[in-house]
Amino acid sequence: MNEKGCSEDTLFEYLSGKKGEDMNPSRILSSMCTIPHPVAVRAHIMFIETNLGDPGLFRGTSSLEQILIERLGNLYSLPKASGYATSGGTESNIQALRMAKTLADKKRPNVVLPESAHFSFKKACDILCLEMRSIPVDDDFRIDIERTKEAIDDQTCCLVGIAGTTEYGVVDPIPALSDIAVDSGIFLHVDAAFGGMVLPFMDDHTPFDFALPGVSSLAVDPHKMGMSTIPAGCLIVRESESISSLSVETPYLTVKQEFTLSGTRPGAPVAGALAVLEYLGREGMRAVVHGCMKNTWRLIDGMGTFGFRRVVTPEVNVATFLPREIPAPWQVSWTRRGHLRIVCMPHVTAGVIESFLEDIGEKYA
Numbered sequence: 001m002n003e004k005g006c007s008e009d010t011l012f013e014y015l016s017g018k019k020g021e022d023m024n025p026s027r028i029l030s031s032m033c034t035i036p037h038p039v040a041v042r043a044h045i046m047f048i049e050t051n052l053g054d055p056g057l058f059r060g061t062s063s064l065e066q067i068l069i070e071r072l073g074n075l076y077s078l079p080k081a082s083g084y085a086t087s088g089g090t091e092s093n094i095q096a097l098r099m100a101k102t103l104a105d106k107k108r109p110n111v112v113l114p115e116s117a118h119f120s121f122k123k124a125c126d127i128l129c130l131e132m133r134s135i136p137v138d139d140d141f142r143i144d145i146e147r148t149k150e151a152i153d154d155q156t157c158c159l160v161g162i163a164g165t166t167e168y169g170v171v172d173p174i175p176a177l178s179d180i181a182v183d184s185g186i187f188l189h190v191d192a193a194f195g196g197m198v199l200p201f202m203d204d205h206t207p208f209d210f211a212l213p214g215v216s217s218l219a220v221d222p223h224k225m226g227m228s229t230i231p232a233g234c235l236i237v238r239e240s241e242s243i244s245s246l247s248v249e250t251p252y253l254t255v256k257q258e259f260t261l262s263g264t265r266p267g268a269p270v271a272g273a274l275a276v277l278e279y280l281g282r283e284g285m286r287a288v289v290h291g292c293m294k295n296t297w298r299l300i301d302g303m304g305t306f307g308f309r310r311v312v313t314p315e316v317n318v319a320t321f322l323p324r325e326i327p328a329p330w331q332v333s334w335t336r337r338g339h340l341r342i343v344c345m346p347h348v349t350a351g352v353i354e355s356f357l358e359d360i361g362e363k364y365a
């Protein structure tokens with residue numbers, strides 16, 4: 001840190017130079033985040049100083065968080081939802097496993113999840129000292145149900161299913177996982193970080209939400225397909241007792257107990273996330289999701305004409321192909337198995353897809 005500060009002009013010239021080094025968003029085909037919706041940005045700025053970690057000081061903001069959880073609960077067939085706004089899928093998954101571990105109270109607890117699970121589960125298992133039992137996926141990259149049953153034992157505290165996998169965009173057979181959860185009494189967490197803001201707005205999809213009696217908790221990230229500002233995740237739980245099992249005493253705050261992972265928590269992205277849902281409504285979200293799915297299929301068909309073979313039929317807006325080199329400056333990503341992966345987020349418009357396909361055509365046609 002310098003002894004003397006600098007002028008505002010110097011400061012912002014410097015910052016804008018750094019911002020200029022970031023990638024042009026319209027070339028980013030690899031990210032599950034997108035450009036936030038303008039109403040999210042406006043709401044975010046409006047609530048910029050709010051801290052949900054001390055809710056008694058921010059009653060209005062805190063009620064927005066409750067309303068957000070209620071809206072999402074309704075979207076996922078749970079009119080009386082509990083939960084809270086997290087920093088994203090990672091925190092939601094850590095907290096879900098923490099709940100499952102606390103409630104089950106086993107000596108050597110293990111978690112049974114698909115090998116396609118997001119790497120946040122590895123972090124969660126490390127932090128919580130849980131044995132991670134990774135179940136192989138089938139040819140369509142969904143968890144194998146027979147192998148899942150074999151892996152469960154009396155020390156299993158949590159079962160995890162993914163609704164919209166990060167790498168291949170498929171949905172695990174959550175109804176079958178729910179049956180297992182009901183039969184065995186094991187906590188079932190659904191990671192819908194990505195798919196949670198996609199599947200409810202499609203005409204048809206694999207059931208994944210609280211309408212299935214075995215589902216105990218669900219993670220969804222408004223900062224992905226919800227077009228909110230970052231960081232906005234939500235953890236939704238069926239029983240309020242599950243989440244209160246995480247409460248610790250908080251002597252010097254306006255509330256006496258806290259079940260969240262972070263202490264100080266931003267209200268701004270919560271206002272941003274709710275703003276988008278209220279402004280667009282189901283109708284508006286359906287239009288966004290239909291647009292992204294249409295672009296995904298245009299991409300898959302277009303790539304097919306240049307010899308790029310699709311790996312799997314996705315259920316959300318993630319397309320994967322057998323690997324081939326991609327021309328600059330396009331930013332694509334690669335799965336753990338080496339497949340080419342493209343996420344058709346709202347900023348990846350029909351025009352962006354066409355210009356990408358043109359570049360692919362120039363190289364491969």
Ligand SMILES: *Cc1c(COP(=O)(O)O)cnc(C)c1O
Nearest residue numbers: 088089090091118166191193194
């Ligand atoms: C993105 C993602 C996560 C992690 O979410 P962050 O917001 O990056 O912490 C977890 N699970 C799934 C399925 C995801 O797609």
